[in-house]
Amino acid sequence: GAVVSQHPSWVICKSGTSVKIECRSLDFQATTMFWYRQFPKQSLMLMATSNEGSKATYEQGVEKDKFLINHASLTLSTLTVTSAHPEDSSFYICSARTAGGEEDTEAFFGQGTRLTVV
Amino acid sequence: AQTVTQSQPEMSVQEAETVTLSCTYDTSESDYYLFWYKQPPSRQMILVIRQEAYKQQNATENRFSVNFQKAAKSFSLKISDSQLGDAAMYFCGYFGNEKLTFGTGTRLTIIP
Numbered sequence: 389g390a391v392v393s394q395h396p397s398w399v400i401c402k403s404g405t406s407v408k409i410e411c412r413s414l415d416f417q418a419t420t421m422f423w424y425r426q427f428p429k430q431s432l433m434l435m436a437t438s439n440e441g442s443k444a445t446y447e448q449g450v451e452k453d454k455f456l457i458n459h460a461s462l463t464l465s466t467l468t469v470t471s472a473h474p475e476d477s478s479f480y481i482c483s484a485r486t487a488g489g490e491e492d493t494e495a496f497f498g499q500g501t502r503l504t505v506v
Numbered sequence: 507a508q509t510v511t512q513s514q515p516e517m518s519v520q521e522a523e524t525v526t527l528s529c530t531y532d533t534s535e536s537d538y539y540l541f542w543y544k545q546p547p548s549r550q551m552i553l554v555i556r557q558e559a560y561k562q563q564n565a566t567e568n569r570f571s572v573n574f575q576k577a578a579k580s581f582s583l584k585i586s587d588s589q590l591g592d593a594a595m596y597f598c599g600y601f602g603n604e605k606l607t608f609g610t611g612t613r614l615t616i617i618p
Binding site: 420422426430431432434437445479481483485494495496497499500 | 541543548549550551553556597599601604605606607608609610611
């Protein structure tokens with residue numbers, strides 16, 4: 389199956405700083421990437437959908453100026469948490485959807501990033 | 507807006523027995539995809555099974571099968587011959603209108 393690599397797997401940062409999380413599709417081209425936030429023992433909340441070369445579409449209630457998403461190429465999307473605060477601490481997961489073919493109907497997930505803001 | 511509902515927060519099953527996890531969804535679209543993903547303690551999301559809405563035949567993958575009722579907007583997952591390794595959170599997912607959204611999940615415990 390296709391592989392999605394998410395980096396870093398965990399990060400601790402100071403309040404007020406920014407953190408960048410990378411999501412790479414290693415062996416396929418991802419036209420669409422999804423970013424999720426997951427609180428402990430809860431579901432995956434869709435934050436935004438990004439398509440290569442265009443602006444991300446944010447879900448209602450998600451601050452686009454705080455969670456900057458860039459999808460500059462077909463294999464890389466980044467999520468930057470700007471001016472992080474303790475309430476931003478969470479588990480962030482990316483998912484990539486292939487450009488077409490038999491696997492077009494499947495989304496592949498990264499390993500997730502645990503962000504702790506102190 | 508599409509919504510996915512999993513009404514069973516927790517389920518348990520005896521090893522080697524069969525268990526069914528329920529999922530319902532709400533959509534106005536006719537073409538979409540449905541998924542069941544498994545999330546073990548590692549938190550890596552693993553695809554269990556998928557179903558295209560235009561296909562009437564229920565999808566099966568070894569011990570995993572679904573009961574897809576399009577008119578009722580129901581998509582349940584049946585796990586046969588449950589194994590200890592099946593213990594995980596199970597999320598029902600809906601892909602349509604370029605979005606992939608999930609239900610609240612069901613925690614499955616396997617009793618040895």
